[in-house]
Amino acid sequence: MVAVIKTGSSIHRILNYNEQKVKTGAAECIMAANYPKDVEDLTLLNKLNRLLHQVALNENVTRNSVHISLNFDPSENHSHERLREIAATYMQRIGFGDQPYLVYQHHDAGHPHIHIITIKVRADGSRIDTQNIGRNQSERARKEIELTYGLVKAEDSKQRQTYELKPVNAQKVQYGRSETKRAVANVLDTVLTNYKYTSLPELNAVLQQYNVSADRGSENSRIYLHNGLTYRILDESGNKIGTPIKASDFYSKPTLKYLKAKFRQNEAARQPHKARMKNAIDLSFLKQPNYSLMSFIKALEKDGISTVLRQNAEGLVYGITYVDHRTKSVFNGSALGKRYSAKAIQERCEQGEQLGYKQDAKASKKVQLTQQQSAQKTSSNPATSNRQSATAQPFPNMDTAKTLDILLQPEQASDYVPHQLKKKGKKKRRKRTTGHLKM
Known part of the structure; x- marks a missing residue:
């Protein structure tokens, strides 16, 4: 299981995001914890007012909403009852068990997952500290839940590959605005929160890996002059295709103002x-x-x-x-x-290439020099020269046809035995005779 936690300042936004999924049939609300009614009896207004009423107890908490997703392996097919149990156990162990929260099961991804909406203000008006909650409480809870319910562990290499962000398939999404927006939103949700970029070109260096681009338009365009920002899908050649989508149209509001704040934060974080x-x-x-x-x-x-x-x-x-x-x-x-x-x-x-050329030229020159020295040594030694010529012409007095006849006769061929299979025998010491020329 993989858990992702995000905080925000708009309860309306995250609730509308999930409820819109319900309207299109891409999600369903399966649980309402610490609500006065069962989830089947709650209207959209009931869901929203319960959260807003408790948040109003502490107006100093500006980032008051919490949006959590629990992601499971594609091989896991959990019932609503099991998902509710996992959600309740997880929320209890990260310190949100007594908070009002809603659980939505989404069906628009390649792996099963649920979304949980809650708030950071307790019933007594105190604030729940979420500093490092993902690294500390959430990690401990995740590992305990994996063992308790026998889930596929997030540490498994195949599991990590499952949640690896994939590039947008431009051919699949360019014909429908809703599909385009959903595909771009998936990329933005991962990249904007996880990568440490400090400028728009640096952000686009990441987004382009997934066929998405943040675009301000030309310097004289209305969007640029009003500090606007749009997001576009790119084809395989890096060309912008389809209709641009305004940053303000996404529920996470990844506007230029938002990005500039991230630029300042990321400058220190990436050092x-x-x-x-x-x-x-x-x-x-x-x-x-x-x-x-x-x-x-x-x-x-x-x-x-x-x-x-x-x-x-x-x-x-x-x-x-x-x-x-x-x-x-x-x-x-x-x-x-x-x-x-x-x-x-x-x-x-360029220096490396020049070095490589020099090394190749030096090696080639060395080979040529060795060959020249060998040729000079051979020409200065008549005996060696005679042996080489004899080797080149085994039967000097025969013409080529007769030479081939002798070489191709079966009687002349000897059985080849690899030296590894030959029996080792004692080498006979040959008597060395030397001749002297008397003058």
Whole structure:
């Protein structure tokens, strides 16, 4: 099981998000905990007012809503009763068991999952602290629930791959606005909250991995002048297709104002991961210095780092951005230092290629020199020269046809036995005779 927790400042928004899913048949409300009525008897207004009434007890809590999703392995098919048990156990163990909360089962993903809506204000008006709740209380609760109910563990490698974000399939979604919006929203929900980006180009370096782009329009456009933002789907060639969707149309409201706040937060959050990025780049050159630019990009991919090049209309590379999918950190090349900018990386690759050419030329020259020395040694030694000529012409007095007849006769062929199978015998010592010429 995988648990994802998000906090927000709009109860209306997260409730409407789930209720809209119910209207379209993509979800159903299966539980209402700590409500005065059963879930079947609750209207939308009943659900909302119960939450708003308790939140009003502490107006100082601005981020008062909590939105949780519990995701299960595709092989698991749980009944409503089992899902309600899991939800109640999870909420109790993270400290929200006495809070009013609603549970929705969603049917619009490749794996079974539920969404839970609740609030951070207790019945006495005190605030529930959610600092590090995902890393501490939620992780302990998740592991205990996996053991109690025999669920597939999130640590399993296949389970991690199940929830890996996949690129938007442009062919499937470009013909319907609702499908497009849902596909883009899935990408945004994962990328915007998990990756550490500090600018719109850095964010797009991540989004482009999933065929999505954040677009402000041209500098003279109405959207740009009013600090607006839209999201677009990209085809396989990186071209924008379909109708742009305003950021304000998504329930999470990923507007430019929201992103600018994230830019400031992420600047500090990504600093601990800068050293890993620089080391990965430097090590890739140490392992194989004679890189081409494409070889360099492929080498970083093996280390979980995507490299995004920015090119002009003529194909000239003027920028480079690195996306580390392991630490979820994004760095423009210049943010790492001059040595990691687009210009410096291209120069390092060019130097490596030149080094490779020099090494190849040096090796080739060495082979040619060895061959020349061997030829000179042979020509200066008549005996060696005679032996070589005899080897080249085994029957010097015969023509070619007779030579072939002798070589192809069966009697002339000897059985070949590999040296590993030959019996070791004592070598006979040959008597060495030397002749002297008397003058």
